[in-house]
Amino acid sequence: MAIDINIGSKLDGKGFKQADTAITKLNKNTKNLARNFGLAFGTAAVLAYGRASVRAFVADDKAATALGTTLENLNLAYGSNIGTVNGFISRLELQTGVLDDELRPAMDRLLRATGDVTKSQELLGLALDIAAGTGKSVTQVSQSLQKAYLGQNQALGRLGVGLTKAELTSSSFEEIQQRLSTLFAGQATAAADTYAGSLARLTIAGNNAKETIGKGLVDALVTASNSTSIDDLIGKIDKAAESIANFVRETGEFIRITKSIFKFELFATDPTAFKGMGNISTSKSSQDTQRADAIAKKNAAALAKLTGVQAANQAKILKDKKLQAALDKANLALNKGSEVFDMDKIQIAAALTNQAQQLGKATSSAQVLQIANDTARLNVKKSILALEDAIASKDEASIIKATEKLNADLKILGALSGQNVKLQDIKSILDSLKPADLINLANLDAAIAKMMQLLALQGTKPSASTGSTSASTGSTGSTAGATIFPFPNGATSIAETNANVAALGGVVTQILPNLKEFTPNTGMISGISPNGREFNFTVNVNTGIGDPNAIAEAIENVLVEANYRGTLRGLIAV
Amino acid sequence: MKQRRPAMRVKVEGVKQTRKAIRQFAPDLNKELNQELRIALAPIAKKAKGFVPSDSPMSGWAGRSFSEAKFPMFNARTIRSGIGFTTKQGRTTRSGFTSNATIYNKSVAGAIYETAGRANNGEGQPWVGPKAGGASKKVSRSVNPNAGTKFIENLGPLTSSLKGRGRLILKAWAQDQGKAYGAAIKAIDKAERKFYDRSKTTTFSKAA
Numbered sequence: 001m002a003i004d005i006n007i008g009s010k011l012d013g014k015g016f017k018q019a020d021t022a023i024t025k026l027n028k029n030t031k032n033l034a035r036n037f038g039l040a041f042g043t044a045a046v047l048a049y050g051r052a053s054v055r056a057f058v059a060d061d062k063a064a065t066a067l068g069t070t071l072e073n074l075n076l077a078y079g080s081n082i083g084t085v086n087g088f089i090s091r092l093e094l095q096t097g098v099l100d101d102e103l104r105p106a107m108d109r110l111l112r113a114t115g116d117v118t119k120s121q122e123l124l125g126l127a128l129d130i131a132a133g134t135g136k137s138v139t140q141v142s143q144s145l146q147k148a149y150l151g152q153n154q155a156l157g158r159l160g161v162g163l164t165k166a167e168l169t170s171s172s173f174e175e176i177q178q179r180l181s182t183l184f185a186g187q188a189t190a191a192a193d194t195y196a197g198s199l200a201r202l203t204i205a206g207n208n209a210k211e212t213i214g215k216g217l218v219d220a221l222v223t224a225s226n227s228t229s230i231d232d233l234i235g236k237i238d239k240a241a242e243s244i245a246n247f248v249r250e251t252g253e254f255i256r257i258t259k260s261i262f263k264f265e266l267f268a269t270d271p272t273a274f275k276g277m278g279n280i281s282t283s284k285s286s287q288d289t290q291r292a293d294a295i296a297k298k299n300a301a302a303l304a305k306l307t308g309v310q311a312a313n314q315a316k317i318l319k320d321k322k323l324q325a326a327l328d329k330a331n332l333a334l335n336k337g338s339e340v341f342d343m344d345k346i347q348i349a350a351a352l353t354n355q356a357q358q359l360g361k362a363t364s365s366a367q368v369l370q371i372a373n374d375t376a377r378l379n380v381k382k383s384i385l386a387l388e389d390a391i392a393s394k395d396e397a398s399i400i401k402a403t404e405k406l407n408a409d410l411k412i413l414g415a416l417s418g419q420n421v422k423l424q425d426i427k428s429i430l431d432s433l434k435p436a437d438l439i440n441l442a443n444l445d446a447a448i449a450k451m452m453q454l455l456a457l458q459g460t461k462p463s464a465s466t467g468s469t470s471a472s473t474g475s476t477g478s479t480a481g482a483t484i485f486p487f488p489n490g491a492t493s494i495a496e497t498n499a500n501v502a503a504l505g506g507v508v509t510q511i512l513p514n515l516k517e518f519t520p521n522t523g524m525i526s527g528i529s530p531n532g533r534e535f536n537f538t539v540n541v542n543t544g545i546g547d548p549n550a551i552a553e554a555i556e557n558v559l560v561e562a563n564y565r566g567t568l569r570g571l572i573a574v
Numbered sequence: 575m576k577q578r579r580p581a582m583r584v585k586v587e588g589v590k591q592t593r594k595a596i597r598q599f600a601p602d603l604n605k606e607l608n609q610e611l612r613i614a615l616a617p618i619a620k621k622a623k624g625f626v627p628s629d630s631p632m633s634g635w636a637g638r639s640f641s642e643a644k645f646p647m648f649n650a651r652t653i654r655s656g657i658g659f660t661t662k663q664g665r666t667t668r669s670g671f672t673s674n675a676t677i678y679n680k681s682v683a684g685a686i687y688e689t690a691g692r693a694n695n696g697e698g699q700p701w702v703g704p705k706a707g708g709a710s711k712k713v714s715r716s717v718n719p720n721a722g723t724k725f726i727e728n729l730g731p732l733t734s735s736l737k738g739r740g741r742l743i744l745k746a747w748a749q750d751q752g753k754a755y756g757a758a759i760k761a762i763d764k765a766e767r768k769f770y771d772r773s774k775t776t777t778f779s780k781a782a
Binding site (some may be wrong): 001002003004005006007008009010011 | 611615618656664670671672673674675676677678679680682684685688689737740742743744747754755758759762
């Protein structure tokens, strides 16, 4: 929706002109169509036109004859006068758009008044100008001019040419003619240049054509009927009319007879009365038609069959395409499967890690065995994958190596499945899973327990040492109130005890409650250095590589926890 | 009688053909005509843009971030940008008329602001309420029976002009009191007259 203010709107006549042209064109095309189909309409139009043409020719011929007679009567029909007058009228007709049906009587009238061809031509031209200027008819103006020429000027006054009564009365015809020529100069030509004038000129051209055609038709009829004259032609036309009447009469008789035979009312009321008659009497043409229909039907069937085959082929192509699409989809899934396969590898690694964690939490031999079994299976799976990768890589060395690895894993798995082995036999498996402990707490606890037992055997308490963060416990130098334990193996001194230990080679053979025969592992306890009745212990902890502070803190934690649990008696300086 | 040979004439039928002929054969005249039309019409469009309120006359008609209905929201910028003029030939109407220049208000919201209240004596569309049947758009289906009347009241009075009643371009047209119209017609007539005068003395050639 828009609001507009239109400025300078004008009627555009082009559309109307186009519509008029289109209608004219349509009319023309329709007539052409009718003519091509030979319809009665075209025939009637031609006949009507021909009739009008003959009539126009007759009228024009009559006027021309009258003008010629006038010229003869005035003794002006000499030389080229008749041709000059007719030519003048024809030109004037085309230039001004006034029909010669008017021009000839006017010229005839002026000739009778003036008796001079040239003067008549002048006056006829003036009459045309006055007629165009005043809107009066050429006949009326020419009559007034005729009368004025003959002395009756009042007739001109009634035309309204702009002359007063005094002028008309006092002036001669020549003066009046001069005055009128000045007043109405060029009116006829100007009027002819207008649209109406153009139409009038076109009409004149059409009428002239009509007259010409009419003359041609009359001549043609005379010639075609082998007539010698028009009268002869008329006689023949009368005879022809009688013949046509006879024909029509006979036709009616024929219809009457036909009605009696076929009962005309039946056909008029029941359109199906003739049903089936075509099959009874098959004409030659209908046989051809039936044959052509059969061929067409056969062709149509073949075409339908071909179309069916094409449709089937199309369906097959579509099916193949669908299959191809499914294959593509499967390939895509396989590719995704390979990714999943990699995921399997990842999951195997994760499972192995989990098994290692579970191993640390295992509390019974059955659990350890189960973990070992699962680990072996995972290793087998891992080896299978590795072998597949090796095969895919087509590297012979890798394949051999992977195969050996798989065989080894299978062997282990088979051994585990038979359950004919002891835990020690699968130690290698578990060892491979166990991470390197930063501190072996079990060993540490065992060592501390042994130390406590040793201290209890010695009958001394480790003195609390403050201000020391060393991992070794040292004597405070005070022995007051301390309990004295006997030396093991009958030794009387620390030196003898040490000698006994040395004799034992540092190997523990038996652990007794009194720790007599206990000799700590030399790797764990570097030595016992008795100082009077006290012992100094140096504990070496095999912790691997790590942060010393972290190690010390871990030891401290173990000792504190052992103290809380009651497994550590006495105080340990840390 | 002396025969006068009619002079060779250039006859251009129809307004479109005249403008086209001027454009093709006398581009300087076309340029001059457009310039004069622009001078005549631009003030009207400018004044009409000035009549557009910067804010919506009603808060409910103001634009918002989300769309609630098909009814076009008030947007001063859109309305102003929709007001203008053209010196181009208009389309031929069904009745066969064509315009030489046009002042337009083409935005929908602008058209509503321009013309709301012209029908039904300024009382809005007949109220039928939201529950009424039918699909006619010539009735008010608002829950408020006075919605149409209030809407029109808030827009302000209509101004009558020879081209119709309105609030923007028609108001500006009315206030101009025909000066722009006279100038435009004069410019068009002058261009046509100059063109026909030139056609009697000049051999035309199509402009490049």
